[in-house]
Amino acid sequence: MEINKPIATIIILVITLVIIFLFAWPKYQEFSDLQKQLIEKQSEYNGKSVYFQKIAQTILEIENKKDSLEKINNALPDSVAFAPLVYFLQTKGAETGLILQTITFSQIPVSSVDIQQTALPDTGGLREVKEIGLTVSMLGNYQGLKNFLSALEKSSRIFEVNTISFASQSSAARASNQQNQSQIYNFALSLKTHTY
Numbered sequence: 001m002e003i004n005k006p007i008a009t010i011i012i013l014v015i016t017l018v019i020i021f022l023f024a025w026p027k028y029q030e031f032s033d034l035q036k037q038l039i040e041k042q043s044e045y046n047g048k049s050v051y052f053q054k055i056a057q058t059i060l061e062i063e064n065k066k067d068s069l070e071k072i073n074n075a076l077p078d079s080v081a082f083a084p085l086v087y088f089l090q091t092k093g094a095e096t097g098l099i100l101q102t103i104t105f106s107q108i109p110v111s112s113v114d115i116q117q118t119a120l121p122d123t124g125g126l127r128e129v130k131e132i133g134l135t136v137s138m139l140g141n142y143q144g145l146k147n148f149l150s151a152l153e154k155s156s157r158i159f160e161v162n163t164i165s166f167a168s169q170s171s172a173a174r175a176s177n178q179q180n181q182s183q184i185y186n187f188a189l190s191l192k193t194h195t196y
Contacts, residue, residue, distance in 0.1 A: 074156040078196050096147035098140035106133045130195050138187045162190040
């Protein structure tokens with residue numbers, strides 16, 4: 001029996017194509033799908049890696065600026081606490097040579113236009129910044145007032161000086177103070193500070 005070579009070649013070619021189609025092609029498709037998944041996972045990994053590197057870098061920057069952040073937290077305290085504020089004003093007044101006579105507090109009403117809201121990370125919500133007004137009556141000389149205002153400016157807490165008024169003492173006290181070469185005044189300062 002003689003086999004026709006062109007027909008045998010065609011039959012072998014068809015059988016080879018059927019074997020490739022049945023066995024090799026699905027494996028090739030599976031291989032190409034796995035390659036695509038590998039590329040996707042690598043790009044996802046690289047993206048997450050870059051993201052976590054940025055987070056680590058941000059954490060290091062926050063750690064390096066911890067002192068500045070603490071100053072900001074001191075500048076805008078979370079609650080209204082009058083005792084530390086009075087203590088600060090009293091000690092700074094004494095350090096600068098002024099005698100603190102009275103302090104009067106008032107909460108300044110905030111109009112709808114002036115409302116400032118700040119997002120806080122610990123609460124996740126917005127909190128309103130409140131203004132606390134205070135009037136401070138002091139007794140002392142001009143240099144003491146100048147030093148006191150400088151101490152307010154250098155403090156970590158935010159103070160705004162709205163008005164300063166002063167009056168000299170009575171004529172009897174003035175005559176005794178002229179011998180000391182320092183004029184004593186009654187100062188009234190209208191200040192404003194902020195809190196949450």
